[in-house]
Amino acid sequence: MRIEEKGVRTVLHSDLNNFYASVETLRHPEFRDKPLAVFGSIEDRHGIVLAKNGLAKACGIRTGDVYWQAKKKCPDLTEVQADFSAYYAVSEQIFAVYERYTDKIEPFGIDECWLDVSDCVKYFGSGREIAERISAEIKRKFSLTVSIGVSWNKIFAKLGSDLKKPDAITEITQDNYKTLIWKLPAENLLFVGKATKEKLNKYNIFTIGDLAVADENFLCEKLGKWGVYLRRYANGKDDAPVAQKSGEKIVKSVGNSLTSYRDLVNFDEVKPLLVLLCESVASRLRQGGYGKAHTVKVTATDNLLLTHGKQDRFPVPVRNAKEICERACALFSSFYDWSAPVRAVGVSVSDFTKDGGLFDYSPQEIKNEKLEEAVDKLKEKYGSKCLQRAEILKDKRFFDMDVTGGHLVFSDDNKDNRS
Ligand SMILES: [Mg+2]
Structure with a gap:
């Protein structure tokens, strides 16, 4: 069939x-x-x-x-x-x-x-x-x-x-x-971890087939309701739906990283990259409607490809590029010791607080927000390079970097890390 x-x-x-x-x-x-x-x-x-x-x-x-x-x-x-x-x-x-x-x-x-x-x-x-x-x-x-x-x-x-x-x-x-x-070991079944496997083995249940034909009342007695579920799974009786993409995926962090075309040897050289990254992260925070972020994380990869990084949780959450950037710059300076030049940097924000509307924002924040939103709109209309902060223009090649991509990190809290 x-x-x-x-x-x-x-x-x-x-x-x-x-x-x-x-x-x-x-x-x-x-x-x-x-x-x-x-x-x-x-x-x-x-x-x-x-x-x-x-x-x-x-x-x-x-x-x-x-x-x-x-x-x-x-x-x-x-x-x-x-x-x-x-x-x-x-x-x-x-x-x-x-x-x-x-x-x-x-x-x-x-x-x-x-x-x-x-x-x-x-x-x-x-x-x-x-x-x-x-x-x-x-x-x-x-x-x-x-x-x-x-x-x-x-x-x-x-x-x-x-x-x-x-x-x-x-x-x-x-x-x-x-x-x-049915001939496979019971622990090959999802959700049969080490403890359950040992319990099953104690009752002479070694394979998925053994589990499938075991007496339901016996399983219930020994393993509770869970035992009944496992027996059903062994028989293919699992009607749990595949979650719909929207609504089920919870974005846990928004981040972006850039690799420089050359080694960067001091903070003045790193800063334009941080600015670009923070702008792209802030723009995606706004577009995704994720609210504000409490945690900012910065990573730096040196020219030996070792990645260093630090994150900090701030009591007052942020959403606009200016504030994210201030924190990212301070974080970077606090951990990077310049024992090697920098090849790549990354910025991500997480730990979101949902928007409570404009009341959550100070007048200065609202002003910054409005300005950045206007910039978002211009960039959407005329391309991402139509407007740039002065720091970025110091090096023409940074100006040409594409930061419109990036990564979202989704919640994987349910993943069983057995393998
Ligand atoms: Mg794999």
């Missing part, structure tokens, strides 16, 4: 393979044939492996290994410090690909999401065909691969994307699910 028959949903779960490591390889083609791991921090040698490529995996490196462990397993390891702003920027572009197929997209962290494509099978073909289109498009546009699971529910779609990696499509249908997944 085709899974998209009447009344049955078609749900995909798409998972970008080795996402952070793959993005780093795209940025540094010279790393392509080397074992590579992305660390949360490498500066202090205490960072852990957040992602690795296939060659590093072959050396036995695992996500969560600490720096020295990883280096011991693989002395030739190429280590890279995570650059989340770059990953978010790519992730945003990939989500734009998904959005061409459906608006029912539920992110599961930065590199995974569910898509309910039930309404578009009539335009694009079966779930598998849609998965093939998405996979081909991501490969063509970004040189990245995905693993996609196709099923009639979220739990099995997720399981499908985990079954074959990298660059694979796995369909779990009403016809094949028993032979395909």
Whole structure:
């Protein structure tokens, strides 16, 4: 039976393979044939492996290994410090690909999401065909691969994307699910963590199939309602909807980063970049209606590609570029010691307070707001370079930089970090 028959949903779960490591390889083609791991921090040698490529995996490196462990397993390891702003920027572009197929997209962290494509099978073909289109498009546009699971529910779609990696499509249908997944360990099921697995094993439930046929009353007695849910999931009885994109995605921060065309050697040289960044961040804060931000974060990447940064929470929230910039400049000066020149800087704001209307603002703030809003309008009409602050004009090449892109960071509070 085709899974998209009447009344049955078609749900995909798409998972970008080795996402952070793959993005780093795209940025540094010279790393392509080397074992590579992305660390949360490498500066202090205490960072852990957040992602690795296939060659590093072959050396036995695992996500969560600490720096020295990883280096011991693989002395030739190429280590890279995570650059989340770059990953978010790519992730945003990939989500734009998904959005061409459906608006029912539920992110599961930065590199995974569910898509309910039930309404578009009539335009694009079966779930598998849609998965093939998405996979081909991501490969063509970004040189990245995905693993996609196709099923009639979220739990099995997720399981499908985990079954074959990298660059694979796995369909779990009403016809094949028993032979395909019932033999797998129970902990492969989403939501079966370590503690639940141990409990299940104690009652001789080892596989998803064992769970599917276990006595419901027994499970309820031993694991409560949760046990009943897990049994349903093992039987594909999961009707949780894929969240609609709008309203469900909560923007947690708005940020932007710029890489300079040359090394910057003092604050006067960094300042124009900070100004450009703060203007773009403030403009997006206004356009997105996110209110004001309590927290400002500044990062600086030096010419050895080490990223330094600092954030601070301010009691009085800000929204306009002038104030964000004052704080960003002060933050930058407080942490950057100029032991190396600066290659890139980033500014992001978070911790939003919803707008309470103009009453929340002082007369001076209202004046600044109005001015910046007018500038937004002019830029919209005549292009982003029609008006610039004097600092930026000091260096013609800064003036030419495009800061209209950037990254939004979405809430991923629900993500279970098992893998
Ligand atoms: Mg992934």
